[in-house]
Every structure is written in C-alpha cells, then in structure tokens.
Amino acid sequence: MACTARDSPSAQRRRALAGLLGAALFVWNSPGRAISEQQQRERILFETREQEAHLTSLGLLYGNAGLDAYLQSVMDRLYPERHGEYRVRAFRDTEFNAFAVATGNIYVNTGALLRLRNEAELAAVMGHEGGHLVDDHMYRGIVAAKSVARIGSAFTLGLTTTLPGLGSLVNYSTMAGFSRDFEREADHTGFERLTAAGYDPKAAAPVFERIAHEVSERRLKQPPYVFADHPKLLDRAHTFAALADGSHGGELRADEFIAATQEARIMALEEIHEHKDGAELIAVLADEGVAAQFAPAGEYLLGEGYRFRATDGDEALALERYTRSIERYPDFAPAYGARGRLHARRGERDRAIADLEHFVALAPTARETPFARQTIDRLKREIAE
Amino acid sequence: MTRRPIAMLALLLPGLACAGWKPVDPSKPVGPGKADFSVLLPDGWLYDTSSNSLSASHDGIGLNQISIAITAHKKAFKEAKKESTPKTTPEDLAEDYIAELHAGPNALNDLVVLSNEPAELAGKPAFRLHLKYRAPQSAGGAQMESVTIGTALETGVMLATYQAPSIHYFDRWIANFDTAAGSLSLSAPPK
Numbered sequence: 001m002a003c004t005a006r007d008s009p010s011a012q013r014r015r016a017l018a019g020l021l022g023a024a025l026f027v028w029n030s031p032g033r034a035i036s037e038q039q040q041r042e043r044i045l046f047e048t049r050e051q052e053a054h055l056t057s058l059g060l061l062y063g064n065a066g067l068d069a070y071l072q073s074v075m076d077r078l079y080p081e082r083h084g085e086y087r088v089r090a091f092r093d094t095e096f097n098a099f100a101v102a103t104g105n106i107y108v109n110t111g112a113l114l115r116l117r118n119e120a121e122l123a124a125v126m127g128h129e130g131g132h133l134v135d136d137h138m139y140r141g142i143v144a145a146k147s148v149a150r151i152g153s154a155f156t157l158g159l160t161t162t163l164p165g166l167g168s169l170v171n172y173s174t175m176a177g178f179s180r181d182f183e184r185e186a187d188h189t190g191f192e193r194l195t196a197a198g199y200d201p202k203a204a205a206p207v208f209e210r211i212a213h214e215v216s217e218r219r220l221k222q223p224p225y226v227f228a229d230h231p232k233l234l235d236r237a238h239t240f241a242a243l244a245d246g247s248h249g250g251e252l253r254a255d256e257f258i259a260a261t262q263e264a265r266i267m268a269l270e271e272i273h274e275h276k277d278g279a280e281l282i283a284v285l286a287d288e289g290v291a292a293q294f295a296p297a298g299e300y301l302l303g304e305g306y307r308f309r310a311t312d313g314d315e316a317l318a319l320e321r322y323t324r325s326i327e328r329y330p331d332f333a334p335a336y337g338a339r340g341r342l343h344a345r346r347g348e349r350d351r352a353i354a355d356l357e358h359f360v361a362l363a364p365t366a367r368e369t370p371f372a373r374q375t376i377d378r379l380k381r382e383i384a385e
Numbered sequence: 386m387t388r389r390p391i392a393m394l395a396l397l398l399p400g401l402a403c404a405g406w407k408p409v410d411p412s413k414p415v416g417p418g419k420a421d422f423s424v425l426l427p428d429g430w431l432y433d434t435s436s437n438s439l440s441a442s443h444d445g446i447g448l449n450q451i452s453i454a455i456t457a458h459k460k461a462f463k464e465a466k467k468e469s470t471p472k473t474t475p476e477d478l479a480e481d482y483i484a485e486l487h488a489g490p491n492a493l494n495d496l497v498v499l500s501n502e503p504a505e506l507a508g509k510p511a512f513r514l515h516l517k518y519r520a521p522q523s524a525g526g527a528q529m530e531s532v533t534i535g536t537a538l539e540t541g542v543m544l545a546t547y548q549a550p551s552i553h554y555f556d557r558w559i560a561n562f563d564t565a566a567g568s569l570s571l572s573a574p575p576k
Contacts (some may be wrong), residue, residue: 173576276480341477344472344474370503371476373503374475374510
C-alpha cells in the first residue's frame with residue numbers, strides 16, 4: 001500500500017489558488033494602476049493565464065474530456081451567446097465548490113459534482129459563476145480597488161493558512177461590501193439563465209440549503225466561496241425559493257447528470273474516505289437515498305463516516321450501516337471486514353470471527369486480509385483459553 | 386558521508402554523552418524502571434532509560450534511533466483525537482497511529498506509507514508500519530524512514546520505532562531493530 005499524505009494535494013491546491021489571488025494583488029498593487037482599461041485587462045489576463053497554467057501543471061484538473069464536454073454543454077445552454085467562450089473544466093477537489101477566473105474559464109470541483117443531484121442544480125451553480133463573468137466582476141473589482149475578489153470569484157478556501165495576512169484582507173476589507181453586491185448580482189443573473197435555459201427554477205434553493213447544512217454539520221469556519229456567506233446562505237436559499245415560487249417547472253435531468261458525472265463523483269467520495277474525514281462523508285451520504293446512488297459502497301462508506309467521526313452514538317450508527325450494506329449487497333466484502341473489526345473492538349468474538357472469515361473468503365487478496373486473518377487467529381486463541 | 390550528517394553527528398553526540406546514556410550490554414535486557422518491558426539492544430549502541438520510555442542510538446538520535454514506549458490509551462493518539470482500548474485491533478491501531486502522525490503542529494511532512502502488515506510484538510498481535518517522510522527543515526529536511534511495530538496492551542499502546550535517514554543509515558540498522566523488537570518482553574528488566 002502506498003498513500004500520500006492528505007495535506008499534499010490540498011496544499012498544492014491552496015498554493016495554486018493563492019497564486020491566482022496573488023496575481024490579482026499584483027495587478028492591484030503595481031505602480032501601473034493608472035494604466036488604460038485595455039492595458040489593465042491585458043495584465044489581468046496575462047497573470048491569470050500564468051496561474052492557470054500552473055494549476056494545470058500541478059495535475060489538479062480532473063482531465064476527463066467526456067466530463068468536461070458535458071459541463072461545457074450545460075454552460076453553453078445557460079450562456080448560448082458565449083458558446084465556447086466560457087470554458088468549463090472539472091477540478092480535482094473534494095470540497096463543495098466552483099470558481100470562475102478572469103479568462104472566462106470556470107472550474108467545477110469534483111466535490112461539487114458529488115453533492116449535486118441533477119443537471120438543474122449544476123446549472124444553478126454554473127449559472128452563478130457565469131454571472132460573475134458576464135457581469136464583469138473581476139475587472140470591476142480591480143478598478144474599484146476595494147476588494148481582492150478580482151481575478152477569481154471563488155478561490156479563498158484555505159488561503160488564510162497559505163498566505164498569512166491575506167486572509168484578514170479577504171475577510172475584513174471592503175471586499176465584503178462588494179462581494180455582497182456581486183454575489184446578489186451573480187445570483188440574479190444565474191437564476192435568469194437557469195429559467196431561460198429551461199431548467200427547473202426550484203433547483204437552485206436546495207443547493208444553498210444543502211451547503212448551509214454541511215457548513216453547520218462540519219463546523220466549517222467559512223463556506224465554500226461559491227456559496228459565500230454574504231448574503232447568508234439560507235437567506236439566498238429563501239430568495240431563490242421565492243423567485244421560483246409559482247414557476248411552471250422545467251427540466252431536472254437527473255439521469256443525464258449522474259451518467260456523465262458518476263465516475264468523478266465516486267473518485268471524490270473515495271478521496272474523502274482516504275482522508276478519513278467522517279463528518280464530510282456523513283454530510284455527503286447521510287441524506288435519504290444518497291448512499292444508494294453509490295452502490296454497493298455507499299452504505300459501507302457512510303458507516304465508515306460514523307466510524308471516523310467517532311462521537312457518541314456513532315459506533316451504533318456505523319454498525320447499522322455496515323449491516324444494511326451486507327443485507328443489500330451480500331457479496332460486498334469491505335462491509336464484512338469493517339463490521340468484523342467493530343465486533344472485535346466490542347469484544348463480540350463469535351460475531352467478529354464470522355464477519356472476518358466472510359471477508360477473507362470474499363477478498364482473499366485484499367490489503368486488509370492479512371490483518372483479518374491475524375484478528376481471527378487472536379480471537380480464536382482467546383476463545384480457546 | 387555528506388557534510389550535513391557529520392555536522393548533525395557533531396551536534397548530537399555530545400548531547401548523548403551528557404544525557405545519561407549508557408553503552409549497551411547485548412546480553413542484558415534493559416528497560417525503563419517505571420515501565421514493565423525489557424529488550425535486548427544491539428551491540429555498540431547507547432541507550433537511555435531515564436524517562437518512562439527507552440531510547441537507543443548508534444550514531445546520534447538524528448541519525449538512527451530506536452524508541453520504545455507504552456502510552457496510556459487516552460494519550461496515545463491525542464492529536465488525532467482518537468482513543469484506543471485494549472481490544473483495538475492492530476489494523477485499527479495502525480490507522481490511528483497514521484492519523485496521529487498527520488495531526489497536530491508536529492505532523493510529519495510528505496508522509497508515505499510504504500507497507501502496513503500484521504506482526505507480533507512481545508508475543509501479541511501487532512502492526513508493522515514502514516513509513517517514509519521528510520524531517521522538518523529545522524532539522525535539516527532529510528528524507529527519513531521509520532518502522533513502527535505497535536500493539537494494544539491493557540495498560541496502553543506499546544510502540545517500538547526505529548527511524549533513520551533513508552540515505553546510508555536506515556538500511557544499515559533495520560535488521561538490528563527487528564532483532565531487538567523480537568526480544569521485547571512484557572517484564573521488567575532484571576535488577
């Protein structure tokens with residue numbers, strides 16, 4: 001087995017995204033602030049392109065042409081007059097986020113795809129990001145010189161730890177005022193595009209409700225930037241619900257969304273499992289019916305979420321999920337292994353042996369199998385003694 | 386030998402000399418007075434049992450070190466906010482140990498798990514983890530490797546660890562560590 005440290009890829013991401021923000025600061029702080037609009041725009045584009053090349057060189061793009069084409073098709077449906085101008089790509093990051101940059105490129109995290117339920121929800125997110133672009137927020141932010149939300153609309157997550165001092169600037173400068181206006185403007189543009197493209201306008205509100213719930217459950221200090229906390233997440237959900245009230249429906253395209261994104265969603269889920277982030281696994285999978293979307297692993301991974309979180313009552317919840325997994329997918333080995341280990345921890349020897357033997361029979365060459373055999377031997381010895 | 390290890394050796398060896406380190410008698414099991422375990426250490430090493438744990442080194446603790454300790458279940462994985470029990474399986478224990486190495490202000494840099502397999506320690510089922518990581522920049526930033534063998538006891542988690550720079554030192558003494566770990570027993574050293 002070989003696994004890299006959890007913080008390496010995320011640190012890379014933070015550094016790369018910090019670079020994008022740094023490019024914005026460079027443009028803002030440079031002596032040439034009095035240059036013409038065209039020169040200013042060219043400088044912004046130059047710096048942003050450099051940082052995007054860096055993102056690519058770090059291997060942070062998901063890099064699946066089929067998925068990128070699907071995301072692009074949704075964007076082109078939302079902004080047909082910008083067909084091909086706003087380029088969308090999947091970004092390898094497990095957080096619920098998306099961001100746009102001044103070059104007209106939009107990056108959608110695999111973690112966002114994991115948490116969205118249908119194409120209409122994806123369109124709500126991308127419509128918002130496209131709104132930042134079409135409303136020229138990056139340039140307007142720079143020339144106003146009051147905010148650092150310039151080149152990217154959505155990339156402060158983690159910057160406070162990467163660039164000490166900058167975090168304060170982001171959070172406590174006049175950015176908040178500008179961003180509130182910009183976010184509202186992007187929300188409205190996005191919503192208009194969502195409905196004009198024939199998507200169900202009711203799809204937008206649940207996205208904000210879901211992220212608000214996750215932010216609360218995971219006790220995140222700040223929400224993912226696409227869902228910036230100004231205006232408040234739930235206020236935005238209510239605004240979207242009110243806007244959609246009385247609408248005549250539209251397309252959700254859940255099947256098409258799942259078919260196009262499932263591989264990336266599963267990868268994001270596996271990455272969260274590898275990070276052993278229990279709260280995040282629970283946030284993603286605990287809603288009714290979501291675990292079943294990731295059959296046969298979903299129920300087992302939700303059980304793992306409870307095991308990793310390990311707060312009061314979580315052991316029982318983990319046991320329940322492992323058992324449900326075994327009942328529904330009796331040939332899925334990891335659930336037996338996990339339940340067997342849990343029984344062993346509780347001193348339930350016979351049950352542990354039965355589960356672990358089942359695991360070994362189903363997965364004789366798995367990485368965990370030697371440990372399962374070790375535990376079986378120990379428990380049998382203890383029973384004999 | 387590069388200049389950096391030589392410089393480290395020069396810095397560390399006087400430290401060993403001052404800290405109550407004693408030469409190993411390879412025929413005599415040793416262990417800290419306050420912990421109930423003893424082990425036969427490799428010939429030519431120095432060891433220290435002045436705390437609740439045992440430390441041993443041949444060339445200086447930055448260059449090769451064996452450490453053995455029993456830590457209470459509540460404290461063993463404090464940074465990772467995990468608590469083990471006497472019933473924790475070696476597989477779970479290894480997972481908690483890795484989480485601990487990733488957590489807190491002293492988290493290891495660029496940690497890679499090279500292998501994780503069942504083992505025995507003091508006659509008990511254990512895990513054996515072979516890791517690679519980078520030493521902090523303040524300690525030279527060298528590429529390091531370690532092997533830790535761990536097991537859950539009634540009194541706590543017992544971890545026996547050997548760590549050394551990958552270049553030159555790790556391979557040179559790993560067999561000695563495995564031999565020493567194989568001699569570990571859960572009894573106080575003879576007086």
